[in-house]
Amino acid sequence: MPAGCPSLEKNLKNCTCTYLSCDKRGKCCECVAYHRSLGEIPGCFFTKEGERTWDRSIENFIRDRGRK
Structure with missing residues (x-):
C-alpha cells in the first residue's frame, strides 16, 4: 500500500x-x-455557503442543495 x-x-x-x-x-x-463513517457528507459536496x-449532516446537505 502506498x-x-x-x-x-x-x-x-x-x-x-x-x-x-x-x-x-x-x-x-x-x-x-x-x-x-459518521453519517455525514464531505464539505466539497456542498455549495460554498453550505460548506x-x-x-x-445529510439534512443540511439536502437543505443546501435545495436552495440552488
Missing part, C-alpha cells in the same frame, strides 16, 4: 473545505471514508 496519496497536490488545489487544520485535507479517499457552516 505511503501517501498520489494525487495530494492536485487534490489540495481543488479542495474547497475551509476546515484548514483537518489532517484529511486533500486526501479525498480518507475524507469520504471519515465522513461516511462554511461546517454542518456536514
